[in-house]
Amino acid sequence: MGVAHNHAMLSPTADPIVAIATAPGRGAVGIVRVSGRDVAPLARALTGRDLAPRVATYGPLRDADGSPIDHGLALHFPAPHSYTGEDVLELQAHGGPVVLQLLLQRCLQAAAEIDAASGAARLPRLRLARPGEFTERAFLNGKLDLAQAESVMDLIDASTESAARSASRSLAGAFSQQIHALVDGLVQLRMLIEATLDFPEEEIDVLSAHDVRGQLLKLQQTLRDVQARARQGALLREGIQVVIAGQPNAGKSSLLNALAGAELAIVTPIAGTTRDVVRQTIQIEGVPLHVLDTAGLRESSDEVERIGIARAWAHIEDADAVLLLHDLTRAGSPAYAAEDAAIAATMADRLPASVPVIHLWNKHDAAPGAAVPEGGIALSARTGEGLDALRRRLLDVVGWQAGAGDGLFIARERHLQALARAAACLESASAHLAGAAPLLDLLAEELRLAQNALNEITGEFTADDLLGVIFARFCIGK
Numbered sequence: 001m002g003v004a005h006n007h008a009m010l011s012p013t014a015d016p017i018v019a020i021a022t023a024p025g026r027g028a029v030g031i032v033r034v035s036g037r038d039v040a041p042l043a044r045a046l047t048g049r050d051l052a053p054r055v056a057t058y059g060p061l062r063d064a065d066g067s068p069i070d071h072g073l074a075l076h077f078p079a080p081h082s083y084t085g086e087d088v089l090e091l092q093a094h095g096g097p098v099v100l101q102l103l104l105q106r107c108l109q110a111a112a113e114i115d116a117a118s119g120a121a122r123l124p125r126l127r128l129a130r131p132g133e134f135t136e137r138a139f140l141n142g143k144l145d146l147a148q149a150e151s152v153m154d155l156i157d158a159s160t161e162s163a164a165r166s167a168s169r170s171l172a173g174a175f176s177q178q179i180h181a182l183v184d185g186l187v188q189l190r191m192l193i194e195a196t197l198d199f200p201e202e203e204i205d206v207l208s209a210h211d212v213r214g215q216l217l218k219l220q221q222t223l224r225d226v227q228a229r230a231r232q233g234a235l236l237r238e239g240i241q242v243v244i245a246g247q248p249n250a251g252k253s254s255l256l257n258a259l260a261g262a263e264l265a266i267v268t269p270i271a272g273t274t275r276d277v278v279r280q281t282i283q284i285e286g287v288p289l290h291v292l293d294t295a296g297l298r299e300s301s302d303e304v305e306r307i308g309i310a311r312a313w314a315h316i317e318d319a320d321a322v323l324l325l326h327d328l329t330r331a332g333s334p335a336y337a338a339e340d341a342a343i344a345a346t347m348a349d350r351l352p353a354s355v356p357v358i359h360l361w362n363k364h365d366a367a368p369g370a371a372v373p374e375g376g377i378a379l380s381a382r383t384g385e386g387l388d389a390l391r392r393r394l395l396d397v398v399g400w401q402a403g404a405g406d407g408l409f410i411a412r413e414r415h416l417q418a419l420a421r422a423a424a425c426l427e428s429a430s431a432h433l434a435g436a437a438p439l440l441d442l443l444a445e446e447l448r449l450a451q452n453a454l455n456e457i458t459g460e461f462t463a464d465d466l467l468g469v470i471f472a473r474f475c476i477g478k
Helices: 040-047 098-114 133-140 146-157 161-171 172-200 202-207 212-236 252-260 303-318 334-350 387-397 413-435 440-458 463-474
Strands: 017-020 030-034 057-062 066-077 089-093 240-246 278-284 287-295 322-328 357-362
Touching: 017 098, 017 133, 030 098, 030 133, 030 146, 040 057, 040 066, 040 089, 040 098, 040 212, 057 098, 066 098, 089 098, 133 240, 146 172, 146 387, 212 322, 212 413, 240 252, 240 334, 240 387, 252 278, 252 357, 252 387, 278 387, 303 334, 322 387, 357 387, 387 413, 413 440
Parallel strands: 240 287, 240 322, 322 357
Antiparallel strands: 017 030, 030 089, 057 066, 066 089, 278 287
16 A cells, blocks of 8 residues: 655665564574565575566575575565565575574575676675664655554554554554544645635635634544544553552462462462562453562561562552552551551652552452442452452553444554644644634644644654654564
């Protein structure tokens, strides 16, 4: 799918690149990918024949002396009908790391050799690709926009089925289409305003005839809808960081085990067993939750345990939500209650107000008659009581809208910031329009800034340094 860009095609002098395009380690199939200006001579050197475009050809993939490195498939995708928009050669061999390294080395060697037919190097200056460079070239050559390019990485990294589906939707351009529709609406509005600035005597007529206020309100509503969906998508991609905290032996590790459904953390009745952080990713309705079980919070003379407690506080301060666990069987003890109150006070002091603390009263099975304070959840990590209520509460506190999944697309922090900037510009534009004498020149400027912010998402206007940052996070071969 072609995407219109302000970027020129890559210059013919851009170096050709090669990399192993499959994940490290052993697998049934491994791929070595080459992208450049004219890969046909290189393909001939490796396969001993001319390859038909876009047809998988099976045969030996040859070393310099003609002996086969492996038998596999070779595919030639002539420019511009390839992933990168350049000439692309894909070699599909058996997936052992040694075989793929040999093929990679042979590509580099054969590219530098003189081709008998042309008397020149087969593919001059072929080099190893940087991380994300294939996808970067796809973007630069108008094959993908930025939001789609980033969704390639999200699809690779997706930790849940919902996240994978959303990344796939983004790759298909669902997010980009929404952004383009918003930009089109902004352009229409800007044209009206600019025309009005040129003919000031008709100002009021133009504004009312074309319902500029109504159009602006509609754009703001659409943007709010996109923001809500994007935030959901960001949750799917990033997940949320949940920390289980509390006094030793309150049942933190048992709760992690119960949530994850496996014996992950060591559970013993000895206070101070968890000396470091145990991390597990679980999912609730497709949202990844990175749950951290931390060392019990108490004063300790044990040096190792003290380090664990210091780390626990560091993770608590970084959390998106904290599960503060209380032991119902000890709740009546003044010393225990005082320590609990001290932990809660320290938390209130050290945590931002935006981080929710969910109070869980554990071991309800052992103290069935015990009263649970308002807002707390009665829980038994041993029997599973209260786990469903906890899962629902966690989704509530992070703002997850159940059932909204079908229209979601994966968004990144960069996208959320751009959408927020665009929303702020439209808010200012609305204020300029609301007065008795509309400030049209300021209104036009805010609309322009809103459009620029949205264009950053798809990459129509993007600084080169931003591109570098985005694509550097990819893995090599992508």
